[in-house]
Amino acid sequence: xxxxxxxxxxxxxxxxxxxxxxxxxxxxxxxxxxxxxxxxxxxxxxxxxxxxxxxxxxxxxxxxxxxxxxxxxxxxxxxxxxxxxxxxxxxxxxxxxxxxxxxxxxxxxxxxxxxxxxxxxxxxxxxxxxxxxxxxxxxxxxxxxxxxxxxxxxxxxxxxxxxxxxxxxxxxxxxxxxxxxxxxxxxxxxxxxxxxxxxxxxxxxxxxxxxxxxxxxxxxxxxxxxxxxxxxxxxxxxxxxxxxxxxxxxxxxxxxxxxxxxxxxxxxxxxxxxxxxxxxxxxxxxxxxxxxxxxxxxxxxxxxxxxxxxxxxxxxxxxxxxxxxxxxxxxxxxxxxxxxxxxxxxxxxxxxxxxxxxxxxxxxxxxxxxxxxx
Numbered sequence: 001x002x003x004x005x006x007x008x009x010x011x012x013x014x015x016x017x018x019x020x021x022x023x024x025x026x027x028x029x030x031x032x033x034x035x036x037x038x039x040x041x042x043x044x045x046x047x048x049x050x051x052x053x054x055x056x057x058x059x060x061x062x063x064x065x066x067x068x069x070x071x072x073x074x075x076x077x078x079x080x081x082x083x084x085x086x087x088x089x090x091x092x093x094x095x096x097x098x099x100x101x102x103x104x105x106x107x108x109x110x111x112x113x114x115x116x117x118x119x120x121x122x123x124x125x126x127x128x129x130x131x132x133x134x135x136x137x138x139x140x141x142x143x144x145x146x147x148x149x150x151x152x153x154x155x156x157x158x159x160x161x162x163x164x165x166x167x168x169x170x171x172x173x174x175x176x177x178x179x180x181x182x183x184x185x186x187x188x189x190x191x192x193x194x195x196x197x198x199x200x201x202x203x204x205x206x207x208x209x210x211x212x213x214x215x216x217x218x219x220x221x222x223x224x225x226x227x228x229x230x231x232x233x234x235x236x237x238x239x240x241x242x243x244x245x246x247x248x249x250x251x252x253x254x255x256x257x258x259x260x261x262x263x264x265x266x267x268x269x270x271x272x273x274x275x276x277x278x279x280x281x282x283x284x285x286x287x288x289x290x291x292x293x294x295x296x297x298x299x300x301x302x303x304x305x306x307x308x309x310x311x312x313x314x315x316x317x318x319x320x321x322x323x324x325x326x327x328x329x330x331x332x333x334x335x336x337x338x339x340x341x342x343x344x345x346x347x348x349x350x351x352x353x354x355x356x357x358x359x360x361x362x363x364x365x366x367x368x369x370x371x372x373x374x
Contacts, residue, residue, distance in 0.1 A: 009139045010033070010034055010035050010139065011034070011035045011036075011037065011133075011136070011137060011138035011139060011140070012029055012034045012035065012036050012037065012138060012139070012140040012141070012142050012185060013037050013039055013129055013132055013133040013136070013138045013140070013141050013142070014026055014029065014036050014037070014038050014039065014141075014142045014143070015039060015041060015125050015129060015141070015142070015143045015144075016038040016039060016040055016077040016080065016081065016088070017040070017041075017073060017077065017144070017213075018040070018072070018073035018074060018075070018076030018077040018080075018207065018210075019073070019076075019144065019207060019210055019212070019213065020196060020197060020200050020205065020207045020208060020209075020210050020212075021144030021145075021146075021188055021196060022077070022143065022144035023076070023077070023080045023144075023200065023205050023207050024144070024188060024196050024199045024200050024203070024205070025142060025143070025144040025187045025188050026038065026080055026081070026084060026086070027084070027199070027203045027205075028187040028188065028199070029142060029185065029187055030084055030086070032187075034140070034185075036084070036086045037086065037087050037088075037089070037136060037138060038077065038080070038081040038086055038087065038088040038089070039088075039089050039090070039091050039129065039132065040073075040074050040077050040078075040088070040089070040090040040091070041090075041091055041093050041097075041124060041125075041129075042074075042090050042091060042092050042093065042094070043093060043094060043097035043217075043218065074090060076206070076207050076210070079206070080205065080207075091128075091129075091132060093124055093128055096123050096124055096127075096128055097124070097218075099119075099123060100116050100119045100120055100123060100124075100218075101116075101218060101231070103116070103119055104116050104119075104216075104228070105227075105228050105231045105232050106232075107353045108224070108225075108228045108232075108254075108255035109228060109232045109234045109236055109254070109255055109280075110280045111254050111278035111279065111280035111352070112278075112351070112352045112353025113258045113259065113351040113352070113353040113354050114353050115172070115322070115353070115354055115355055116216055116218075117172045117216075117322070118172045118174070118175055118355055119175075121172055121173055121175065121176065122175040122176065125141070125143055126141060126143075126173075126176045126177070126180055126184065129141045130180060130183065133183075139183060140183050140184065140185050141180075141183060141184060141185070142184070142185035142186070142187060143186065144187075144188055145162075145169045145172075145173060145186055145188075145189065146162030146163075146164055146167040146168050146169045146170075146188060146189055146193070147159055147160065147161065147162050147168065147169050147170040147173055147186050147189045148160040148161070148162060148163070148170075148186060148189035148190055149181060149184060149185075149186055149189075150363070152363075156307075156308075157181040157182055158181070158306060158307060158363050158364065159173050159174075159176070159181070159306055159363070159364040160189075160362040160363050160364070161359075161362040162188075162189040162190075163189065163190050163191060163192060164191070164192040164193050166193070167192075167193045170357075170359075170362075170364050171319055171322050171355070171357050171367075172322060172355075173364070174304060174306065174355060174357045174364055174366070174367025175304050175355075175367065176304075176306070177304075178304075178305065178306050181306070197209070224255075225253060225255050225256040228253075228255040229253055229255060232255075235283075236253040236254045236255055236280075236283055237250070237251065237252055237253055237283060238250070238251060238254065238282060238283025238284050238285065239251070239282075239283070239284050239285070240265065240266065240267060240284075240285050240287060241284055241285070241286055241287070242273075242286070242287055242288060243276060243286060243287070243288040243289075243292050248267050248269070248287075249265075249266055249267040251266060251285055254278050254280065254283055254285060257275045257278060257285050258275065258278075258351055259275055259276065259277070259278065259293075259349055259350065259351035259352070260274055260275065260293060260348060260349025260351065261274065261275040262274050262275075265287060267287075269287075271289075272289070272290065273287045273288065273289065274287060274288060274289070274290060274292070274293055275287055276288040276292045276293050290348065293348040293349060294346035294347070294348060295343070295346060295347050295348070295350040295373040295374060296342065296343055296346055296374060297340060297341060297342045297343065297373065297374055298320075298340070298341050298350050298356060298370050298371075298372065298373035298374075299334075299338050299339070299340050299341075299370075299371045299372050299373075300338060300339045300340075300341065300355075300356050300367075300368030300369055300370050300371060301337075301338050301368055301369055301371045302368055302369045303333075303337060303338065303339045303366060303367070303368035304366065304367055304368065305365070305366045306364050306365065306366065306367075307360075307363070307364075307365040307366065309333075310331075310333055310366075311333050312333075313330050313331065313332045313333075314330070314331055315328070315329075315330055315331075316328075316329055316330070316331045316358040316359060316360060316365060317329070317358070317359040317360070317361075318331070318341050318343065318356055318357070318358050318359075319356065319357045319358075319359065320347055320349070320350050320351075320354060320355075320356050320370070321349070321351070321354055324349070326357075326359050327343065327344065327345065327347065328343075328344040328345075329341050329342060329343045329344060329358075330342045330344075331358050331365075331366070338368070338371070339356075339358075339366065339368050341356055341358070350370060350373040351370065352370050352371060352372055352373070353369065353370065354369075354370050355367050355368065355369055355370065356368060356370050
């Protein structure tokens with residue numbers, strides 16, 4: 001690859017988690033001649049201050065385990081940076097991360113199903129990291145997301161699905177401001193995960209075989225309900241009822257349920273039953289059969305366009321969860337700024353609080369937060 005001279009317009013702030021994806025991204029960017037500043041985002045309690053506290057975001061030492069990111073992850077990231085001779089800092093983003101936790105807790109206690117990964121991208125990775133980039137004269141912010149930036153015939157940049165559909169993360173990037181696209185770098189989106197691991201071995205990275213992170217970073221696996229209950233003063237206990245209004249059990253909190261859930265209902269019905277509705281006003285959790293989950297349309301709010309804003313209905317492929325397929329639908333922009341999605345075929349498990357993202361082929365057009373569904 002052709003290397004280019006280092007200057008401030010070639011400087012990149014790279015979010016380094018210590019995992020294989022961001023580590024390979026670091027090597028690929030180095031091969032392309034970028035001047036990289038590696039950062040590790042700390043989310044926990046008060047850290048030790050380092051000698052450099054310049055800029056709008058404090059730079060701190062990653063010497064101790066804090067919050068959701070382990071000391072071993074920080075050390076893995078630091079080793080990669082040291083091996084390439086690039087500067088590496090840990091950023092104290094506790095205040096911003098507290099906002100994500102507050103959102104997570106509030107959504108669950110009001111019967112919604114939050115997506116903190118999208119919020120993390122919006123607030124931290126493609127939010128505060130741009131502030132930090134500006135403070136050190138960096139033009140770009142980069143991550144190890146499996147998504148691609150593609151220029152359309154008009155010269156407009158767009159987010160497209162990653163080459164590896166099984167790992168595609170374009171869904172969680174729908175909320176990025178369009179103005180930031182020209183300053184984003186997504187170096188691994190054009191590769192499959194298997195290729196990234198081969199690169200890691202080729203580069204001699206000790207993280208080549210490191211497992212992918214599967215859970216919400218600040219909550220232990222299977223413990224989100226306890227996490228929410230400890231941080232909320234709202235009484236969310238109530239009744240478990242069928243769609244016919246028959247009370248079948250009492251439950252310990254609506255944060256323990258999500259739309260489409262089948263396991264862990266705490267009651268044996270003799271046949272599969274699913275959570276079809278959560279009523280935060282009464283704390284009732286309504287369960288029903290699979291057909292009771294079917295939804296023909298939804299309304300999304302806080303809409304973010306990553307393509308030219310449209311006012312007329314248009315066909316799209318609508319994705320309602322990170323791990324669900326995108327299916328044919330019609331998107332109808334509403335005069336109040338919301339977006340109505342009408343599915344060609346009923347969808348199951350449409351959950352308020354999750355995101356709906358509309359695609360044209362592989363391209364992200366628009367997304368928003370699901371407010372309600374019918």
